[in-house]
Amino acid sequence: MITVTTLGTASGKPTPERNVSCTAVFRDGEVILFDCGEGTQVQLTRSQLRAGAIGVICITHFHGDHINGLPGLLGTLQLNQRTAPLVLIGPVGIRRYLRTLGGLGVYGAHYPIDLVEVEAAGIVYEGPGYQIAADRLDHRVPCWGYRLSEPARPGRFDLAAAAALGVPPGPAYGELQRGNEVALEDGRVIQPEQVLGAARPGLSIAYCCDTRPCDGVIRLAAGADLLIHEGTYAPDDEKMAHQRGHSTMADAARAAVDAGARRLIVTHVSSKYVRTDVFERDVRKIFGATEIAKDFDVFELERVDAHG
């Protein structure tokens, strides 16, 4: 299972209810952060997530509400005596940014930071059991959206089918499960498809923040289990949203429809809105599986075969 925690759901500046952008994905013991707005480390201490579990931080762009929390978080990881490497992915300039912080003594990391400066759309990082791809968004400054995808896994081993074919229990089972053919003593060759069920798809999550509606969003969110999309403005505030390089909550819902995503979380909500339940009702008319996130909401994504 993957859990997604929205640690900061405000756009631009924090409010008493909403901190600025950060979303945490937790899978297999590792936290992957998308954006790191000011106060992210404080939000982490108030959540169920441990800062020490962070393996990867993906920064979308250099607007302060998406990156100003990075120096503090990196410094705290240092104070925590971290030794494990940290992967930091961001737009071109992230290397200079980090070097400047280090040069001025703002922080001094003794743990290795593996930097990935994103220069082109495509796969930017291969993690254990997942990969992260980036694609261009349409904002006022260069901005990358990300997609975390798990590869499909081979289907379940069908013991009855194997027995019926006369495959002897033992190493042959493992070979077939790994996708390799096996020759039996009588000369017959068994193909993995004969004993494996349908391939089990992995989960995929797209993170698109900040952006006007654009093709990059649709590519990143194509068939995704979850789209996390900015919805800075009310559903009918389209002109203002697009002028400022942003989306309305309705734009986010239309992107989920167009991309064939399964669920939508709307985040990066303007501080001028105190309540969002009316918007949520309206936006669900466009895409039913929509939730307008609040800070510390936790969303669970189950793999298809989790119970089977």
Ligand SMILES: [Zn+2]
């Ligand atoms: Zn922003």
Ligand SMILES: [Zn+2]
């Ligand atoms: Zn921005």
